Amino acid sequence: MRTTFTQLENFGHSLNAPAYLVKPRSSEEIYEAFKQAKQNGLTVTARGAGRSYNDAALNGGGIVLDLTAMDHILEWDSATGLVRCEPGVTLEILWQKVEPEGWWPPVVSGTMKTTLGGCLGANIHGKNNFKMGTIGEHVVEFTAVLPTGAEVVCSPKKNGDLFYAMIGGYGMLGIFTSITLQMKRIHSGLLTVDAYPVQNLHRHLSALQDGAPHNDYIVGWMDTFAGGSSLGRGQIHAAHYVHEGEDPNPQETMKLENQILPSRIFGVFPKSILYQFMKPFANNLGWRMVNLAKYVASMRKHTFRQPHAAFHFLLDYVPNWELSYGRGGLIQYQSFLPKETAEAAWTELLNLSLKRGMPSYLGVTKRHRPDPFLLTHATDGFSLALDFKVTDGTRAKMSAMLQEFDKIVLDHGGRFYFAKNSETTAQTALTFYGEEAVAKFKKLKKRCDPNGLLESDLFRRIFG
Numbered sequence: 200m201r202t203t204f205t206q207l208e209n210f211g212h213s214l215n216a217p218a219y220l221v222k223p224r225s226s227e228e229i230y231e232a233f234k235q236a237k238q239n240g241l242t243v244t245a246r247g248a249g250r251s252y253n254d255a256a257l258n259g260g261g262i263v264l265d266l267t268a269m270d271h272i273l274e275w276d277s278a279t280g281l282v283r284c285e286p287g288v289t290l291e292i293l294w295q296k297v298e299p300e301g302w303w304p305p306v307v308s309g310t311m312k313t314t315l316g317g318c319l320g321a322n323i324h325g326k327n328n329f330k331m332g333t334i335g336e337h338v339v340e341f342t343a344v345l346p347t348g349a350e351v352v353c354s355p356k357k358n359g360d361l362f363y364a365m366i367g368g369y370g371m372l373g374i375f376t377s378i379t380l381q382m383k384r385i386h387s388g389l390l391t392v393d394a395y396p397v398q399n400l401h402r403h404l405s406a407l408q409d410g411a412p413h414n415d416y417i418v419g420w421m422d423t424f425a426g427g428s429s430l431g432r433g434q435i436h437a438a439h440y441v442h443e444g445e446d447p448n449p450q451e452t453m454k455l456e457n458q459i460l461p462s463r464i465f466g467v468f469p470k471s472i473l474y475q476f477m478k479p480f481a482n483n484l485g486w487r488m489v490n491l492a493k494y495v496a497s498m499r500k501h502t503f504r505q506p507h508a509a510f511h512f513l514l515d516y517v518p519n520w521e522l523s524y525g526r527g528g529l530i531q532y533q534s535f536l537p538k539e540t541a542e543a544a545w546t547e548l549l550n551l552s553l554k555r556g557m558p559s560y561l562g563v564t565k566r567h568r569p570d571p572f573l574l575t576h577a578t579d580g581f582s583l584a585l586d587f588k589v590t591d592g593t594r595a596k597m598s599a600m601l602q603e604f605d606k607i608v609l610d611h612g613g614r615f616y617f618a619k620n621s622e623t624t625a626q627t628a629l630t631f632y633g634e635e636a637v638a639k640f641k642k643l644k645k646r647c648d649p650n651g652l653l654e655s656d657l658f659r660r661i662f663g
Contacts, residue, residue, distance in 0.1 A: 200221050200222065200228050200232070201221075202219050202221050202262075204217065204219055205218065205220050206218075207220070207249070208257075208528075209251055209254060209256070209257065209528075210251055211252045211524070211528045211529040211530060211531065212521060212529070213528035213529060213530050214253065214257060214528075214621060214656075216254070216257040216260075217259060217260060218257070218260070218262065218263040219241070219262045219263065220263050221262055221263070221264055222264075222267070223264055223266065223269065224268045226342075226350060229264060229344050229374050232262055232264055235262070236262050236652050237346075237650055241260075241261045242258060242261040242651070242652055243261060243262045243263075243652050243654070244256060244257070244258035244261060244262070244263050244370065244654065245266060245316065245320065245370035245375075246264060246317075247266055247267065247286065247287065247313065247315075247316050247317030248267065248289060248317060250308075250310060250312055250313050250317065251317070251321070251618050252530065252531040252619045252621065253617065253619060253620060253621035254621060254655065254656035254660065255321070255369055255617060255618060255655060256317075257655060259656055266285075266287045267287045267314065269286055269287040269376070270285060270287035270288050271284070271285045272288060272293070273285065273377060275296060275297070277297075277300040277301075277302070280302045280381055280383070280384060281380070281381060282297065282379070282380050282382060283378070283379045283380075284378050285315075285377060285378075286315055286316025286317075286374070286377075286378060287315075287316065288314065288315050288378075289311065289313060289314050289315075290304060290307050290310075290311040290313055290318070291311035291312060293315065294307070294311065294458075294507070294508065295455055295458075297382050298385075298388065298458060298508075299453050299454060299455060301384060301385055301449075301453065302383065302384060302385065303382065303383050304334075304380070304383070305331050305334070305337040305380075305381065305383040306324065306325045306328075306333060306337060307323075307325050307511050307512075309511070309512065309513055309514040309563075310514040311508070311511075311512045312515065315375075315378050315380075316370075316374075316375045316378070319334065319365075319367075319375055320366075320367075320375075321369065321618035322334060322366050322367035322572055322575070323618070324565070324567065324577070324582075325511070326416040326417060326418040326438075326511070327415055327417075328565060328567045328577070329417070329565075329566040329567060329568050330411070330415060331383075332568060332577075333366075334366075334380075335363075335366035335367060335572055336571075337380055337381050338366060339379040339381055340352060340379045341354075341362075341365075341366075341375055341377060342375070343361075343372075343374055343375050343376055344373060344376055345372070345373040345647045346650065346652040346653055347648075350376070353365065360643065361373075361643065361647070363572050364572075364574070364639070364643050366572055367572040367573065367574045367575060367576075368574060369617060369655065369657060370653065370655070371644060371653045371655070371658050372643060372644055372647045372648065372653065373647055373648075373653075385453075386440070386442060386443040386444070386445070386449055387440070387441035387449045387452050388453035388458055388507060389446060389504040389506060390416070390439065390440060390441065390504065390505055390506075390510050391439055391440075391441060391502065391503075391504055392436055392437070392438045392502065392504070392505050392510060393435075393436070393438070393501075394434060394435070394436050394500065394501055394502075394503075395434070395435055395497075395501075396434050396497050396498050397419070397433055397435055398429065398432050399428060399429055399431050399432055400431025400432075400545060400546060403432070403564065404431075404541055404542055404581060406435045407419055407435070407564060407565070408566065411566040414438060414439050415438060415439045415440050416436075416437065416438040416510070417437045417438070417565070417566055418564065418565055419433055419434065419435050419436075419563065419564035419565070420433045420434045420436075420493070420497075420561075420562065420563060420564075421433040421562030421563070421564060421583070422490040422491070422493070423490065423559040423560070423561065423585065424486070424491070424553075424558050425490070425494070426549075426553050430549055431545065432494060433497075433564075434493075434494070438505070438510055441504070452506070457506060458506045458507060458508040460508060460509065460512065460515055460516060470517055470518055471518050473517050473518075474518070474519045474521075474523040477517070477520065481524050481525055481560075481588060482588075483558060486558075486560040487558075490560075524588050524589070525590070526590075527588065527593075528589050529560075529587060530586075530589055530621055531584055531585065531586050531587075531619045532601055532604060532619065532622075533583065533584040533585070533615070533619040533620060534583055534604070534608045534613050534614070534615060535567060535577065535578050535581070535582045535614040535615070535616065536580050536581055536582075536611055536612070536613040537578050537579060537611075538579060538580040539580075540611035540612055540613070541580050541581045541611075544607055544613060545583055548583075548607055548608075551600065551603060551604070551607075552585070552587075552600065555600050557587060557596065557597060557600060559585035559587055560586050560588060561584075562583060562585055562586075563584045564583050565581065565582045566580075566581055567579070567580055567582055574632060574640060575614075576614050576615060576616040578612075578614055582616070598622050601620075602622060602624075605622070605623055605624070605627050609627065609631060613631070614631045615628075617661065623660075623661060624660070625660065625661050625662060625663045628661040628662070637662070
């Protein structure tokens with residue numbers, strides 16, 4: 200295996216760390232990297248597509264395993280919808296394999312570029328969390344190699360303690376080597392989508408709450424610049440599957456050419472350079488105008504049909520969109536609040552960001568339910584993801600504001616998601632996870648990783 204010493208960044212380009220980058224192609228090569236780490240007094244972190252907004256895939260001065268070469272679909276059964284993949288398989292590779300045969304991944308992120316290993320490590324959720332839960336709830340089985348060299352097979356009934364801890368454990372107990380997932384049967388390449396405006400935060404959350412039981416997916420966009428009586432205004436997109444017999448030509452709508460996002464606007468202008476034209480708007484005034492224009496455009500309620508890929512992967516519409524935020528990059532802050540306290544907590548957060556002069560440029564809301572995993576971020580309530588631009592002049596003030604956010608969220612019984620937040624402290628993590636869950640995780644880590652080889656910048660930050 201070739202080792203390269205390089206500087207790695209998070210997806211938002213707001214954090215970076217030097218590391219020894221290794222690209223294994225098998226479980227044997229993963230274990231070889233563990234042995235090298237032990238011999239040289241280094242630590243090891245797994246990295247998939249590097250799409251985390253924080254330090255989950257950074258390991259300053261240590262070894263980073265780039266698992267993108269382990270990207271093979273090992274088995275696919277189009278009759279049952281069971282698929283077994285290596286951890287470097289992306290959602291893009293997966294959906295393009297299964298969708299033409301009438302299946303869709305049960306849970307996907309907002310980008311198709313994430314790897315399955317990364318999806319399990321963070322236990323991602325989608326726009327259907329209220330109904331289908333996290334991706335971990337659809338894992339039939341996985342195999343993993345531990346730092347000891349042992350290879351384990353885990354399912355809900357076999358090594359169940361490891362199953363529920365490694366999914367959502369950010370690669371700190373072992374490295375996934377294969378993942379078996381159950382796909383979702385679909386009868387059309389289209390979804391029926393209802394889009395409608397909401398005038399304030401109360402109506403926004405009520406729409407998510409009331410709309411979830413009647414839809415397969417629901418997600419909200421929020422105008423994060425609006426204050427006063429319009430605080431939390433935005434637009435809801437609620438979607439449901441086209442049922443068997445409702446699509447007159449499902450074989451046509453499920454063809455890949457009718458799903459893949461176009462690379463050009465109007466067939467002419469390449470999207471790959473579009474982020475350059477977004478840069479002049481990446482400031483408070485520019486994004487206030489963008490948010491206002493989007494809200495005005497959303498005032499008309501309408502229903503339409505949309506391909507699955509177009510509905511799910513909004514973050515892939517503009518390649519490299521994150522670069523538009525400039526040299527300092529961006530931070531995403533995501534909080535999960537019980538349905539009883541979400542409105543009060545987010546009223547405080549949104550007003551505080553406006554008061555500090557550091558508004559979020561993008562707000563996204565979802566409806567959630569609890570899940571059975573050890574280090575869970577879920578709750579019976581809602582999530583709000585906020586994107587913040589970082590500059591040299593605002594970095595310290597931004598960090599202080601997000602610490603205030605954490606206190607507000609904790610005071611309202613909320614939780615956090617460590618594929619996103621980059622400022623959360625170990626004490627905050629201990630508070631919302633609970634001492635019992637943290638102690639159990641550390642006990643499993645001692646068993647799986649007795650020499651403490653698996654570490655990341657994130658792990659050191661939230662577990663000391």
